[in-house]
Amino acid sequence: MDEIEALAARVDYDPDVDALRLAIADLIGSLIAERRDALGYWEKHWFAQALASLAWNVGGRHRDSTAWLRLSLVALQTALVPLARRSDDYAPLSADIEALTAEQLLDDARALGGRV
Numbered sequence: 001m002d003e004i005e006a007l008a009a010r011v012d013y014d015p016d017v018d019a020l021r022l023a024i025a026d027l028i029g030s031l032i033a034e035r036r037d038a039l040g041y042w043e044k045h046w047f048a049q050a051l052a053s054l055a056w057n058v059g060g061r062h063r064d065s066t067a068w069l070r071l072s073l074v075a076l077q078t079a080l081v082p083l084a085r086r087s088d089d090y091a092p093l094s095a096d097i098e099a100l101t102a103e104q105l106l107d108d109a110r111a112l113g114g115r116v
Contacts, residue, residue: 003027004080008073011066022113024054024072029109029116031076036102041093042086044100046079051108058112 007024014020028050035043050072057068106116 004073004077008070011069011073017066017069020069021054021058024050024069024076025109025112025114026116028054028072028076028112029106029114031079032102032105032109033116036106039100039102039105041098042081042088043079044105045094045097046075047105048097048100048108050075050079051105051112054112055108 004027007020007027010020010023028047032039032047039047053068053072053075057065057072106114109116
């Protein structure tokens, strides 16, 4: 989580937001790749949310705002919450999320500039 916190700290002062976006995409990709064979519903949901938030910053006419970058990092941090601290019953499960594969998530990270 230190990498996530370091990126979150950069949001406040790094003038090179494009480099920050790429660093977030790289980190998301590397964390997915590390867990490729053990992605449960929780991880798929929150990694997908992190990628979607990053995509909103990149392609949703929000490039000057860091709000979506912050949301991406929060989702990424949530993906890594230990099993004992999770509440899987907070929402109904979606078959679409369950069907996601590590390769699909990694493809999305690559599409956002991540080097995985």
